[in-house]
Each structure stands twice: as structure tokens, then as C-alpha cells.
Amino acid sequence: MIDVSDVKKSFKSGDTRVEALRGITCSVPRGRFAFIVGPSGSGKSTLLYLMGALDRPSSGTITIDGADLTAMSEVEQNAYRRDKIGFIFQAFNLIANLTAVENVLVPFLPSGVTPEQRAKAESLLTDVGLGARLDHRPRQMSGGEQQRVAIARALVKNPVLVLADEPTGELDSKTGDEIYRILRDLQAKRQTTLVIVTHDRRFIREDDLVLEIQDGHLMNGSALEPAGVR
Amino acid sequence: MWKFAWRNLATRPLRTILALVGLSIPILGVLGLFSLSGGLRSLVGDTLSRIQGVVVLREGQPSPVFSDLPADLEPQIRALPDVTAVAGEVWKVAPSIEDQSFFGSTVRSLTKGGPNQAMKSLFDQPIIQGQDIVAHQNLKSAIFPRAMVKTSDGGRFLLPEDHDKNRIVISTKIARDYADAKTGEPKKVGDTLKIGEETFEIVGLYNTGSMLLDVIIIMDIDTARRVVKVPKTSVSSFYVEASDPSQNEKLSELIESKLEGVDARGVNEILANFGDLMNQLDLFLLATVALALLVGVVGIINTMLMSTTERFAEFGVLRTNGWSRSNVLTLVTAESAYLGLLAGLVGFVLAVVFTTVANQFITTTGLSLQITWKNALGGLLLSIVMGMLGGLYPAWKASRLVPMDAIRLGNR
Numbered sequence: 001m002i003d004v005s006d007v008k009k010s011f012k013s014g015d016t017r018v019e020a021l022r023g024i025t026c027s028v029p030r031g032r033f034a035f036i037v038g039p040s041g042s043g044k045s046t047l048l049y050l051m052g053a054l055d056r057p058s059s060g061t062i063t064i065d066g067a068d069l070t071a072m073s074e075v076e077q078n079a080y081r082r083d084k085i086g087f088i089f090q091a092f093n094l095i096a097n098l099t100a101v102e103n104v105l106v107p108f109l110p111s112g113v114t115p116e117q118r119a120k121a122e123s124l125l126t127d128v129g130l131g132a133r134l135d136h137r138p139r140q141m142s143g144g145e146q147q148r149v150a151i152a153r154a155l156v157k158n159p160v161l162v163l164a165d166e167p168t169g170e171l172d173s174k175t176g177d178e179i180y181r182i183l184r185d186l187q188a189k190r191q192t193t194l195v196i197v198t199h200d201r202r203f204i205r206e207d208d209l210v211l212e213i214q215d216g217h218l219m220n221g222s223a224l225e226p227a228g229v230r
Numbered sequence: 231m232w233k234f235a236w237r238n239l240a241t242r243p244l245r246t247i248l249a250l251v252g253l254s255i256p257i258l259g260v261l262g263l264f265s266l267s268g269g270l271r272s273l274v275g276d277t278l279s280r281i282q283g284v285v286v287l288r289e290g291q292p293s294p295v296f297s298d299l300p301a302d303l304e305p306q307i308r309a310l311p312d313v314t315a316v317a318g319e320v321w322k323v324a325p326s327i328e329d330q331s332f333f334g335s336t337v338r339s340l341t342k343g344g345p346n347q348a349m350k351s352l353f354d355q356p357i358i359q360g361q362d363i364v365a366h367q368n369l370k371s372a373i374f375p376r377a378m379v380k381t382s383d384g385g386r387f388l389l390p391e392d393h394d395k396n397r398i399v400i401s402t403k404i405a406r407d408y409a410d411a412k413t414g415e416p417k418k419v420g421d422t423l424k425i426g427e428e429t430f431e432i433v434g435l436y437n438t439g440s441m442l443l444d445v446i447i448i449m450d451i452d453t454a455r456r457v458v459k460v461p462k463t464s465v466s467s468f469y470v471e472a473s474d475p476s477q478n479e480k481l482s483e484l485i486e487s488k489l490e491g492v493d494a495r496g497v498n499e500i501l502a503n504f505g506d507l508m509n510q511l512d513l514f515l516l517a518t519v520a521l522a523l524l525v526g527v528v529g530i531i532n533t534m535l536m537s538t539t540e541r542f543a544e545f546g547v548l549r550t551n552g553w554s555r556s557n558v559l560t561l562v563t564a565e566s567a568y569l570g571l572l573a574g575l576v577g578f579v580l581a582v583v584f585t586t587v588a589n590q591f592i593t594t595t596g597l598s599l600q601i602t603w604k605n606a607l608g609g610l611l612l613s614i615v616m617g618m619l620g621g622l623y624p625a626w627k628a629s630r631l632v633p634m635d636a637i638r639l640g641n642r
Contacts, residue, residue, distance in 0.1 A: 049633075049634045052550065054549075054550060054632075054633045054634045055632060055633075055634050074554075074555075075554065078549075078552050078553070078554045079552065080552075081549075081550060081551065081552045082551060082552020082553075083552065087547075087550045087551070089547075089637065091543070093543055093544075093546070093547045093637065094547075095544055095547065095548075096241065096544075097234065097237040097238055097240075097241050098234065098237070102234075106547070106548065106551050107551040107552050107553075109231050109234060109553075110231055110553055110554075110557040110560075153551070
């Protein structure tokens with residue numbers, strides 16, 4: 001369960017202070033597929049990154065399964081991200097010098113990769129249809145393939161939460177559909193909580209949770225309901 | 231992580247090579263200069279090891295060439311306990327040889343052959359050594375009689391009948407340097423050599439193999455006094471032998487305590503003095519090379535800064551995947567350490583090539599440039615440290631990025 005409680009976030013942009021989030025309170029139950037939607041600059045990505053312990057809110061708390069991200073030290077946040085949270089980005093953000101399987105293993109590189117971790121990375125790449133491209137570099141792969149590698153990288157650590165920022169934003173619609181099919185299959189199989197920032201509402205299903213943000217406010221209150229109910 | 235760091239360098243080959251060149255040349259300089267310094271130490275050590283006696287000269291003078299002592303000190307030295315032989319010597323820079331003066335030949339070399347040739351000419355400057363022939367025959371450790379060319383055309387060393395005669399013993403090197411003008415053949419026994427305004431008969435040839443010794447023209451002491459204008463009452467130095475050479479240090483102390491205004495130097499003291507001189511030279515060389523090293527390090531800082539600026543998104547991704555600041559710092563520092571290691575290896579290979587080639591041209595001098603393992607490892611270590619120092623600031627900068635900002639900046 002993700003609990004976001006009265007989270008505010010402001011930052012300086014030049015001489016002005018931008019209020020990115022103005023007191024967001026919401027909960028995402030474990031194992032759900034949730035979307036954060038809203039216009040550009042509404043604060044969607046900021047909320048996503050705060051949920052991923054990539055930044056700290058100006059005030060308020062965020063807990064995941066009882067662990068308060070905002071109370072953690074930087075070292076604890078690093079460890080939490082490494083062990084519990086997977087990230088998928090719009091621009092794939094694979095590391096050009098590493099092969100597909102090495103990209104999946106990135107979280108484990110500092111401590112050294114075990115054979116079990118490697119086997120798991122290969123298995124995940126096979127699950128996303130890249131079993132034959134384990135040793136390919138990003139430049140040898142299409143955008144869709146790169147995003148599938150990024151999905152495998154997000155899942156290799158058995159995260160409790162996967163956060164995706166516009167995961168199909170740089171893909172054509174057919175490839176985007178394929179990415180969502182993979183995400184939904186893996187989420188169903190693993191019961192991982194998935195929170196996705198998107199502009200594209202066509203991927204939202206009736207039973208998905210939706211957080212609609214505008215000007216730093218949550219538009220649909222704190223008791224999130226499935227999209228189909230609204 | 232180290233493999234990852236290595237690949238990051240390999241994927242930017244041109245930039246890596248340019249940074250390598252920037253650092254490997256100073257490393258070549260360090261190794262080259264230390265091989266020269268080591269070669270000189272070895273040459274001088276080897277040369278001095280042949281001196282088994284004590285050299286007595288004017289206090290404060292660096293060498294017998296600049297020293298003068300009263301000739302009548304000889305009986306006082308001979309009277310000291312354990313002294314078995316005392317031989318007076320006159321040492322001076324030779325006047326013109328075959329009408330070529332030291333100044334003239336240096337200028338000629340500079341204008342025709344460039345600085346290297348001039349430097350060679352400087353080291354080739356002949357020195358006159360006048361020996362008290364009879365006294366020298368009593369020495370057990372005289373260097374030159376033992377270095378005579380053994381073949382029949384090597385002639386002989388000086389004998390008492392050469393006293394006050396224009397007869398000389400020269401090295402095979404001098405014989406080559408002042409070859410017969412018409413035939414180009416080296417001088418040989420029986421030929422003549424013009425020193426100053428006088429003509430001398432060559433009676434013997436020696437070859438010590440040391441560039442420091444093979445410039446000496448040996449003649450009778452009174453003949454030398456006449457040629458280099460030293461009064462009969464003076465010598466440059468005395469060569470003194472004791473019954474037990476291992477007690478030379480004590481003998482030196484005794485001579486200095488008994489005679490005023492003299493330095494008595496055993497080989498150990500001369501070696502120590504030379505060692506001090508070389509240490510100062512090494513420091514000077516290091517200071518010079520440090521400047522080049524600084525330029526190399528600036529090159530690495532530049533390379534790593536460009537590299538890290540291009541990779542903001544990558545660092546952001548690493549941080550989102552649990553990499554700590556210190557992990558990122560280690561990654562970038564590892565890359566610069568690899569650069570340093572590579573530069574050190576390239577510098578080492580270049581230095582080996584340089585010394586090998588240089589040694590081909592200085593075989594006759596007795597000087598041999600060698601890169602010791604100690605110097606090679608030192609150079610490598612220095613290069614790695616310089617590389618790491620160059621990478622520290624870019625690494626620190628990369629590690630300070632907030633993951634969210636890094637990804638946003640990197641994806642622009």
C-alpha cells in the first residue's frame with residue numbers, strides 16, 4: 001500500500017518559486033495498476049519521483065507498506081530504491097555501453113552480480129520476448145525493444161512498486177500497445193503495484209485506479225476509485 | 231563496475247587517446263629523465279669503484295681539475311701511518327688539440343650539429359693528467375695501466391724514461407675523435423698529437439669504457455706542468471694508497487686533521503657527494519616534469535568533465551537503481567584511474583623505445599640508459615594517481631547530481 005499524506009513540493013525556477021504539488025493525499029492499494037494523469041506541468045512526474053524516493057517533499061509523508069520514505073536517510077533511500085522500486089522512463093534510458101542483460105543487471109553492479117541474478121535477468125528478458133537479444137547493445141535494438149529491456153530492469157529486483165513515466169511516450173501506437181500488454185501480463189503474474197504517468201488515456205482500463213492532477217492538486221479526492229466508476 | 235568503467239573509456243576512443251597522449255608524454259619524460267639519471271649514477275659509480283685510494287685535493291674544490299696544492303705536501307702525507315704510496319698529479323682542461331680548442335669545437339658543434347652535438351662536445355672535452363711516473367708505478371690500484379689495449383698495437387704505458395718527454399698515452403676514443411685528417415684512420419701508437427703548440431708522440435692506447443675516463447690524456451707530470459702552465463712547486467692532487475683500502479675513510483679523516491686546507495676523499499665520500507648532486511638534479515628534473523604532469527592532469531579533468539556532462543541521464547538511471555553517490559564517484563574515478571594506467575603503460579613503452587634507440591647512439595660512452603622496474607612501477611603508480619586526481623572533481627560533480635534532475639537534464 002502506498003500512502004501519500006498531504007504532500008507538498010515546491011522548488012525554485014530562476015527567481016520564482018514553483019508550487020509543483022499543493023497538498024496531495026491519496027492511497028494506492030498493493031498490487032493495483034494506477035495511472036497519474038493530467039496536463040503538462042501539473043505535477044504528475046514530481047509526484048511519481050517522490051513516490052520513488054528520488055526527491056523529498058517539502059512537507060507531508062509518503063509510506064510504502066509502512067516504510068516512511070520521507071524519514072529515511074539518503075543511504076536508506078538508496079537501498080530502498082535498489083531493492084524495492086523499479087523505474088521505467090519515457091526515453092528508455094538504457095546505458096549505451098552495456099548489453100541488454102547487463103542493463104537489466106545494473107542495480108546489482110556495485111555489489112557484484114551473482115549467477116542467480118544473471119539467470120533471473122535472462123529469464124525476464126526471455127519473458128519480454130528478448131531471449132535472442134541478450135547480448136545486444138541498445139543501439140542495436142528498436143525503441144520498443146529498448147523499453148522492454150527497461151521493463152525487465154525494473155522487475156529484476158522483485159520490486160514492491162514499479163513507477164513508469166510516460167513509458168510509451170516515444171513509441172508508435174502499435175509498439176505502445178505491446179508495451180502495455182507486457183506490463184499488464186507481468187503485473188498480473190507478480191501482483192506488483194504499478195503507477196504510471198501518462199497523457200494517453202486509451203491505455204486505462206475500467207478497473208485501473210486513476211489519480212488526476214491539475215495545478216498540483218488531486219482532482220478526484222483522496223479516495224481513489226477505478227476509472228470505470230467515475 | 232570496473233568492467234563498466236573500462237567500457238565507458240573504450241566507447242570514446244578518440245577522446246581517450248587524446249587524454250592518453252596528454253598524460254603519457256610527461257610519464258615518458260619522468261621515465262626518460264630517471265633512466266638518464268640512473269645511467270649517470272651507474273656510470274659514475276662504476277668509474278669511481280675503480281678508485282681504491284684516497285684523492286687529496288684543495289678544500290672546497292669539486293674536482294682535481296680546479297685544485298692546486300703545494301707539491302711539498304707529499305712527504306708529510308707519506309709519513310702518515312699505514313700510507314703505502316703517494317703519487318702527485320696535475321689535472322687541467324687540455325688546451326687546443328690538433329688546433330681545435332674546446333670553445334671553438336663547442337661553437338662549431340652548436341652551429342653545425344645542433345645542441346646535441348654541442349653537448350657531446352662538452353662531455354668529450356679532453357683533460358690532461360700529468361703523472362709522477364715513478365710514484366704511480368708504486369700504486370697497486372692505478373686505473374690506466376690496467377686498461378691498456380691488450381693487442382700488440384696498444385703500445386705501452388708511461389715509463390720512467392718518458393720523464394719530461396713529449397710522450398702520451400691516450401684513449402681509443404680520443405684516437406678516433408682526432409683521427410688522421412687525410413686518411414680518416416684513428417690515431418695509432420707512433421703517431422703524433424698536437425696539444426697546444428707542442429707535438430706529442432702517442433706511446434700507448436687505453437680503453438676504460440667510461441665516458442668520464444676516456445677523455446684523459448696521460449703524460450709525465452713535468453711535461454704536463456709545462457703544457458698547462460702549472461709551476462713545479464704545485465700539483466693538482468695526490469693519489470694516496472693505504473695498506474688496508476677498507477680503512478680509507480679513517481685515512482681521509484687523518485689526512486684532513488693533519489693538513490690544513492685539504493679535502494681527502496675516499497670513493498665512498500665521492501660517491502656520496504655525487505649522490506647528493508644527483509638527488510638535487512633529480513629534484514630539478516621532477517619539478518620540470520611536474521609542470522608537464524599538471525598539463526596532463528588538466529587534460530584528464532577536461533576529458534572526464536566532458537564525459538560526465540554527456541552522461542547525466544546515465545548517472546540519474548544508476549541512482550534510481552540504487553547506486554549511491556559513492557558508487558557513482560567510484561565509477562568515474564575508476565575510469566580516470568584506467569586512463570592513468572593506460573597513459574602509464576604507453577609512457578613506459580615509449581620510454582623503453584626511447585632508451586633503446588638512445589643507447590644505440592651512446593654505446594661508446596659507457597653510459598647506458600636503463601629503466602629499472604622500480605622506476606617503471608613508480609611511473610605507473612604516478613600516472614594512476616595523476617589520472618585519479620584528474621577524475622576526482624568530475625566524479626564529485628557527477629555524484630552530487632539529484633537523480634531526478636540528472637535524468638531531466640540528460641534527456642533534454
